Amino acid sequence: MNFKKIILASVLITAMVCPAPANGNTIWPFKKKQKTEQKDTAATKKSKYEKLFEKEKKVAKGFITVHLKDGKVYFEIADSLLGREMVMGSTIKSISDNANGIVGSKDELIHFTFTKSDSTIQMRQLTSDYITDDSNIEKALSRSTIGAVLRNMKIKAYGPDSSYVFDVTDIFLSDDKKMSPFLDNSLYSSYSRDDSFKKDLSFIVDAKAFEDNISVTSSLSYSYTLKSRTSGKKLLKDQPFTAQLTRSILLLPKKIYHPRMADPRIGYFFTERDLFSSQQESSKPVFFANRWRLEPSDTAAYRQGKLVEPVKPIVYYIDSNFPEWWKPYVRKAVGEWNQVFEEIGFKNAIVVKDFPTDDPSFDPDNIKYNCVRYAPIGIANSMGPSWVDPRSGEIINASVYIYHDVIKLLTTWIFVQTSQADPDVRTCNIPKAILGDALEYVVRHELGHTLGLMHNMSASSVIPVDSLRSPSFTEKYGTTTSIMDYARFNYVAQPGDKERGVKLTPPTFGTYDKWAIRWGYTPVFDAGSFKKETEITKGWITDSLKKAPFYRYGKQQLYSIFFDPRCQNEDLGNDVMKASEYGIKNLKYIMSNYMNWINDKDDPEYKFRTQIFMGILNQYLRYIQHLMANVGGLCKNEVIAGDSTKRYMNIPGAKQKAIMEYVMQQYKDLEWMDDKAVLSKLPIIGKPSFAVRNAMQSIMMTAPYYASLSDGVATKEYSYEQCLDDIFDFVWTPTKRGRRLSAGQRELQTDFVNNYMSMGSFKKPGDSDKLAATELEALEDGDFNEESFESGDNALSAGLLKYSPVSGFEWLPRYVMNSGEMSKGSIYGILRRAYDLMKAHKNTASAEDKAHYELLMKTIEYSVK
Amino acid sequence: MKIKILSIILALTATVMAFSPESTAKKPAEKKTDDYAGFIAKKGLIKKEGFVKIYKKGKDVYLEIPDSVIGRKVMINSSVRQSSSPFLSEGTNVSGKQSTYQIEKTDSLVLFLAPAPSICVKDGDESISRAIKKSQAQAIVYAFPIRYRNTDSTAVVIKASKLFSPSDKKVIDFRAKEFNGNLIYDSECKADMTQLKSIKAYSKSVGVVQEASYKLTVVVGFFLSSDKKAFSGDFLSTMTLLGNSDMPKRITDDRIGTDKISFTSFGSSQQSKTEYCAARWDLRKGRKITVYLDTLINPAWRAAVKEGIEAWNPAFEKIGLGKVIEVRDFPDGSGFSAEDPMISTVRYSPGERESLYGNIHTDNTTGEILSINISLPGNYLNGIRKASAYTISDVDTRYQDYNLSTGAVCDVIRAQVMGLFGKCLGIGANYAGSMAYSPEQLRSPAFTKAHGITGSVTDDVLFNIMARPGDKEKGVVTITDRIGPYDYYAIEWLYRQFPKGKDEEAALDSLIRSKKNIPEYQYVPKQKGNPDPRAVAYDLGNDPFASFEAGLSHLKFTAANADKWLDHDYIPEDYRNLFIEWVWLKQCNYIYSLSSLVGGIYENDIRTGNGLPHFAPVPVTDQKKAINTIMDAFRDMSWMDKNRKLLDISGMYSSVDQITNANAFSQSGLISRLDNVAMANRVAGSSYSPEEYLTDVQNSIMKNVRKGKLKAQEDVSITRYLFWLIQNSPVMTANYKEATSAGGKSSLAENLTPAISDVPEVYTADLGNLCYTSLEKARKILSYGRSVSKDAYAKGKLDYLISIAEDGLGTDKK
Structure with a gap:
């Protein structure tokens, strides 16, 4: 130890022993005199800084020094910090009702810097929208992006090193909507929520400071009112509400992480920036793939193909509050991602830790730490959001949230999708080993998001349906090529298949998942330039797509028009008819047996069995949706110059027609849902087939509209006229033939008239005057997406359409010039056809059918003149 | 399966106090926190001492809160002491809905926190408990800066006027109360017209008496009246210390009716669920329920009230708890105050209401019933007249007179208090209670003497409407005179105590199973849409047609004879005028009850293995019979017109029959049964189709x-x-x-x-x-x-x- 260090150490020790000489409570024997002398000296020499912090409650020293005094917060910053880029995030530490936001959840990050002007410090919000490769343009840009002033704070004092001290209480103790505890992805966000901040009930709780981050925790109180968005009815009124929020500030590095250009042929979340290049006439959007800074610690060894550790691993902390038996599964699932990184030469890329109890600097609510959190709330969901350095797309923080009722989701899926083949799950208490395995799948999926991966919704569609019944295939590949798909459990498997060795679960990782990580995280050495590096990474994808469909990426379908039927939620296999037939057969099997599988003791009130009953109906409707998405569907492939893949492919007409016929047959065969033996035990449900028919009718009636948009984009296959004719024949043939109608047929005809009148904006009796101008437009906003896990992915913030080989980084291709052939006139025509048919047959129909026809004719007459 | 339930009482999170924050609220400028002595010595300071000390200084209220109260729960209640309207008279509870808080303290603040949500973690996973503690922390409702600390720093003083503010709906809330025959929709306090009058201290409560004036918005018909009503009163607002209840929860079972408190349960392998625990008294370790009787009530009535309440004691004695209910008169002196919200009372309330009413204070975390209050309203006698004159006056002639005899009144008081007190014990209304016995049994002196007239007094049963003239003389019991077998059973389910180690859940289940298929133990709650015809009021006996006929026969007698009872000048005009209309409405009630047979579904419990189908439709013959009976009844209302004297007394009626004709269909109850018929047809396999129903209704309506x-x-x-x-x-x-x-x-x-x-x-x-x-x-x-x-x-x-x-x-x- 050198002399300087010894001096420093002794000064520190002294400071600790005599912490508060200003209070006069020292241990010196000559106390009185000393005190007087000190007081006198202090009185004459006290600086403004010393006076300000004379009786401060706490001081926390880090890259910013944080002072707490009299309920206020002061920042003390060095001059060198002015202009440095920082991000601030707000995390819920505790909350009085987690339906407004779960513990650990965060809002968007605020990207800002501090600047100084005379005697005030400004907090400026920065924009990272623009980049340039030209120094002159950069100068111009810097003058156009000075940052909007969020706060202007007077310098209260100057610190010992001429640092600036200013009051920041208002940042942490005000109603700042950018850092609100009322989060958009919370349970109550589906309602209209009005909140009122209660400043007199709010206060600062604590502050911490470290070398590269600081955090301040506030207790903020509000009252809020919750209203139904549809009826406007007040559900909760003036509810008291308190949340503790930890706001942490991270100092961003001066030098940004080397970005990788995103490619629409592979599913990575991305950060969009606008490039002003001296080489370009106009600005051009560029997209950086969001990914962690993962660099080999020993480049030479890495290049020799040895396994090396990264300079900085990605560390995930597992919530200590997970239910005990969940914890090993959660830990295991996170750690398993190392397998994928090892394939590209990284050892221990992922580090899994429990919340440490021996590290005082650890704080799960600080945005510096990546945490997998448990949320005790009745939401059947999970999420894996991440936050990035807005300059480069470098992921700087990620969280996984597992909501308690994900257990409900898993239990229903496992039961409804696999109980035909797996006797072990024919219970309301699914064995923990099976449930835990499913939980691992959920955690791995969410963790995939935190590594930058988007959903690959086409992954399951490349697997041959028959292979899903093959023990060797399922053992090797599971049910899908990517766990980032919404492909759940093997509903194709038949009774006896499990015993043969068929796997019923998704794989640990699919071939695509491994490929995607390889693409995103394999370093490119010696490229020489960013442009050349981009050529290389593009080339990887081009090459891989030639090799195998198992690497295909298909983006999530957020709209029902131009729907790519390969990219569906909750589906399996490459043959939708075959897979759905298996699935429906299984549902019938489960329906006729499940009442006997469940022990009355375990489910005395039949609540579980009611849940499963509804699960069966929903699963059935999913199969119908999987099928019908093909009618008017359109396969879309992302291509770049030089790719041989076709951009658009219509679904073969014969397939569409066959599916239409199959669904119509299904429509007639729903009586199995009205199983008396089952319904007689459940609470009053009515006639389930009515409800399912209603849902099917809506799906079928809209099919011609989608066909009218998609048909002919690549080839002419199944026109809307053919589709409409098929539906018309199905609905009206009994009338044409003068047959007596069943209740279901009458309902179908009523629905035909009602649906097409709505689609054509023909007003019906009972419609309000405010009928939507055109239901055709309204349809475009709908989608088939069902219950899913996770939402709120940050890729939803992608910008406007600018660069679009197919749809590029957008969700939907351009279709400005395609409004479809189906017009109001087409609808008028088929309504008239129906009308004439009824008119011709009503007088010879039974009394009941006659009444039905007359009412429908009057419905049409109401506005179709 | 025995479920171990770990109840989490969410305490204030430690982090609130991890750092000692100063309040951002304005600090008291006038005094420093060490000037306690100066505060105590203030001129004009009035002090009362309870579980906390309460001070009045001018218009302000201060509380001195000792450390021992920190962390404890308190409840704020308000009641009327005197008022400008007999509809909101003395004793009326006007407490806000949000009334329980937990007191916590930081260095500079006293916090009143919203009650912890009631959450249970099954299978005892402490990790989940910890997560819930952070996710369902308590909201801060009030934060009061600490003004002074007492000399040894064991108590702090806060200015707490806001806690009792009469303009705060958390303190005083009139919404949904009755005012001059209408319901109050909202109230607006005139802040400049409030006045702190005095402070109070009781055994476990302190309180303030304030005068306040309001403008009330009332609902007239379906509309809000634009004419706001002025109302003033003196209000007592109390803050009561709640006990640290450790009463174990008893999870409700929907096969038996109990009042209930909801909570959320989490199990590590199961989804979260809303469950319910029964509201009940803590009768462990020999605890009693003591009810104090207002001495303003006359001695004979008091005796009847006492009998009505103590009628429940045999049920407790049967399960070995002894006579747990004690009824005492208000004691003189000795610090007793009927205003103490923790004391259970039956009070006389000089308002214009006509029926018994009351309220129950329950600890929402455990379901423990803390106290109850029953009010005998000023116009109770009118209520008794209306309940009896049309219903039973042919069988029990005492009820023909306007001036009811004490005995006749007391019989009703006893029966009605008995019914209401059942609810005060935590028993939910059982609408199947009235269907326990057959018409023959209900007309048998021996049977009714042995068994009473109803399976449960919590059903809407007062008189034995199956009795006919002369039956009373033969010894038939004509009014509810004891609690029923279901009531014994419900008390056993709610209050039986089990030795440690005994599987309570299994024992309670076994108790329920032991009662299967026994009519007097059947339970049917009130239902939305009345799919189950047993869930109706105004009936008695297991034959709804006989019940209807009997009810009608009493009404016919009344209509034929009431002119003689009413022909006295001392009877108020409005009572005489409205008499015939009450008869008519009573008849509508009977008809409405009968209409529930149409499209009715008996929903049977299938868990107890009683062999009955889950859903059984009412037989088609009964459904059709109900339609015809109802329409025939409407078609022959001439009996209401026969007594011209009665019509003359009631006003200028030309014919009641006409009114009935006009309203036959809309008042029949049949108007709402089409959906029920469709549902019974589809769900319960009733062979009565909606088409047939429509035809039958039409045939009946179009008969003429x-x-x-x-x-x-x-x-x-x-x-x-x-x-x-x-x-x-x-x-x-x-x-x-x-x-x-x-x-x-x-x-x-x-x-x-x-x-x-x-x-x-x-x-x-x-x-x-x-x-x-x-x-x-x-x-x-x-x-x-x-x-x-x-x-x-x-x-x-x-x-x-x-x-x-x-x-x-x-x-x-x-």
Whole structure:
């Protein structure tokens, strides 16, 4: 130890022993005199800084020094910090009702810097929208992006090193909507929520400071009112509400992480920036793939193909509050991602830790730490959001949230999708080993998001349906090529298949998942330039797509028009008819047996069995949706110059027609849902087939509209006229033939008239005057997406359409010039056809059918003149 | 399976106090926190001492809160002491809904936190408990800066006026209270007209008496009155220390009726669920329920109240708890105050209300009932008259007189207090109670003496309406005189204590199973849409037709004889005027009860293995019989017109029969049963189809039309029937509106009866086609009736009815 260090150490020790000489409570024997002398000296020499912090409650020293005094917060910053880029995030530490936001959840990050002007410090919000490769343009840009002033704070004092001290209480103790505890992805966000901040009930709780981050925790109180968005009815009124929020500030590095250009042929979340290049006439959007800074610690060894550790691993902390038996599964699932990184030469890329109890600097609510959190709330969901350095797309923080009722989701899926083949799950208490395995799948999926991966919704569609019944295939590949798909459990498997060795679960990782990580995280050495590096990474994808469909990426379908039927939620296999037939057969099997599988003791009130009953109906409707998405569907492939893949492919007409016929047959065969033996035990449900028919009718009636948009984009296959004719024949043939109608047929005809009148904006009796101008437009906003896990992915913030080989980084291709052939006139025509048919047959129909026809004719007459 | 339940009482998170924050609220400028002595010595300071010290200084209230109270729960209650309206009279509870808080303290603040949500973690996973503690932390409702600390720093003083502010709806809330016969929708306190009058201290409470004035917005009919009503009163607002209840929760079972408190449960392998625990008294370790009786109530009435309450003691004795209920008169002196919210009372409340009412204070975390209050209102005698005169006066002649004898009054008080006190013990109303016995049993002196008249006093049963004149003399019990077998059973389920180690859940389940298929133990709660015909009021016995007939016979006797009872000048005019209308409404009640047979479904519990189907439809013959009985009853209301003297006493009535004709269909209850018939047909396998139902109703309604005859005002009833058919189809409604707007009938179109469909059915079918067919048939019958009618006026009326039908059908009249 050198002399300087010894001096420093002794000064520190002294400071600790005599912490508060200003209070006069020292241990010196000559106390009185000393005190007087000190007081006198202090009185004459006290600086403004010393006076300000004379009786401060706490001081926390880090890259910013944080002072707490009299309920206020002061920042003390060095001059060198002015202009440095920082991000601030707000995390819920505790909350009085987690339906407004779960513990650990965060809002968007605020990207800002501090600047100084005379005697005030400004907090400026920065924009990272623009980049340039030209120094002159950069100068111009810097003058156009000075940052909007969020706060202007007077310098209260100057610190010992001429640092600036200013009051920041208002940042942490005000109603700042950018850092609100009322989060958009919370349970109550589906309602209209009005909140009122209660400043007199709010206060600062604590502050911490470290070398590269600081955090301040506030207790903020509000009252809020919750209203139904549809009826406007007040559900909760003036509810008291308190949340503790930890706001942490991270100092961003001066030098940004080397970005990788995103490619629409592979599913990575991305950060969009606008490039002003001296080489370009106009600005051009560029997209950086969001990914962690993962660099080999020993480049030479890495290049020799040895396994090396990264300079900085990605560390995930597992919530200590997970239910005990969940914890090993959660830990295991996170750690398993190392397998994928090892394939590209990284050892221990992922580090899994429990919340440490021996590290005082650890704080799960600080945005510096990546945490997998448990949320005790009745939401059947999970999420894996991440936050990035807005300059480069470098992921700087990620969280996984597992909501308690994900257990409900898993239990229903496992039961409804696999109980035909797996006797072990024919219970309301699914064995923990099976449930835990499913939980691992959920955690791995969410963790995939935190590594930058988007959903690959086409992954399951490349697997041959028959292979899903093959023990060797399922053992090797599971049910899908990517766990980032919404492909759940093997509903194709038949009774006896499990015993043969068929796997019923998704794989640990699919071939695509491994490929995607390889693409995103394999370093490119010696490229020489960013442009050349981009050529290389593009080339990887081009090459891989030639090799195998198992690497295909298909983006999530957020709209029902131009729907790519390969990219569906909750589906399996490459043959939708075959897979759905298996699935429906299984549902019938489960329906006729499940009442006997469940022990009355375990489910005395039949609540579980009611849940499963509804699960069966929903699963059935999913199969119908999987099928019908093909009618008017359109396969879309992302291509770049030089790719041989076709951009658009219509679904073969014969397939569409066959599916239409199959669904119509299904429509007639729903009586199995009205199983008396089952319904007689459940609470009053009515006639389930009515409800399912209603849902099917809506799906079928809209099919011609989608066909009218998609048909002919690549080839002419199944026109809307053919589709409409098929539906018309199905609905009206009994009338044409003068047959007596069943209740279901009458309902179908009523629905035909009602649906097409709505689609054509023909007003019906009972419609309000405010009928939507055109239901055709309204349809475009709908989608088939069902219950899913996770939402709120940050890729939803992608910008406007600018660069679009197919749809590029957008969700939907351009279709400005395609409004479809189906017009109001087409609808008028088929309504008239129906009308004439009824008119011709009503007088010879039974009394009941006659009444039905007359009412429908009057419905049409109401506005179709 | 024995479920270990770990109840989490969410304490204030430690982090609130991790750092000692200063309040951002303005600090008291006038005094520093060490000037306690100066505060105590303030001139004019008034002090009372309870579990905290309370001070009054001018218009301000201060509380001195000792450390021992920090972390404890308190409840704020408000009641009226005196007022400007007898509708909100002394003792009326006007507490806000949010009334329980937990007191916590930081360095500079005293916090009042919202109550912890009630959450249970099954299988005892402490990790989940910790997560919940952070996720369901308590909200801060009030934060009071600490003004002074006492000399040894064991207590702090806060200015707490806000805690009792009469303008805060958390403190005083009139909403949904009755005011001059209307309901209060909202209130606005006149802040400049409030005044702190005094402070109070009781054993576990402190409080303030304040005078305050309000403007009340009331609901008149379906509308808010623009005329705001002025109201002033003195209010006592108390803060009461709640005990640290450790009473174990008893999870409710929907096979037995209990009052309940909801909570959320989490299990590590199961989804979160809303569950319920029973509200009940803590009777462990020999604890008693003591009820104090207001000495303002006359001694005879008091005795009846006492008997009514103590009638429950045998049920507790049966399960070995002894006489747990004690009823005492208000003691003199000794610090007793009936205003203490933790004391259970029965008080006289000099308001204009006519029936018993009360409230129950329950600890929402455990379900422990802390205290109850029952009020005997000023106009209670009127209520007793109305309940008895039309119902039983042929059997028990004491109820014919306006001036009821003490014995007659006390019999009703005893019975009604008994019923209400059952609810005070945590028992939910059991509407099957009245169906326990057969008509024969209910007319047997020996049987009724041995068993009473109802399975449960929590059902709406007062008199034995099955009794006929002369039965009382033979010894038949004619009024509820004891708690029923179901009540014994419910008390056993709620209060039986089990030794440690005994599987309580299994024992309670076994108790329920032991009562299967025994009529007097059946339980049916009140239901939305009345799918189960057992869940109705105003009936008695297991034969609803006999019950209906008996009820009607009492009414007929009353209508034939009441003029003699009413012909006295000392009887108030309004009582005499309204008498006949009460008779008529009572008849409507009986009819409404009977209508629940139409489309009725008996929902049986299948868990107890009683061998009954889950859903059983009411037999078709009974459904049809109910329709005919109801319509026949309406068709023959001439008995109400026979006693001209009674009609004269009641006002200028030409004929009650006419009113009945006009309202026959809309008052029949049948108007809401179409959905029920469809549901019974589909769900419970009833062979009575909606088509057949519509035909039967129509045949009954059109009985006279077919003959070309219409009774006076009968066309009005048929009009309503046609409207009902029309409004079941949007097409017909649109047709009707279009036709009538052109033809000047729009005012009637607005009278279309709103759709009534509360049936809890998930999937409903479109019944519009059926109603369309029925309307067509109705048109044909009306046309036929017109063709055979020889009465010019009847023809005119029928023409009008035909035009309504055609408007609905959209018939082209050209």
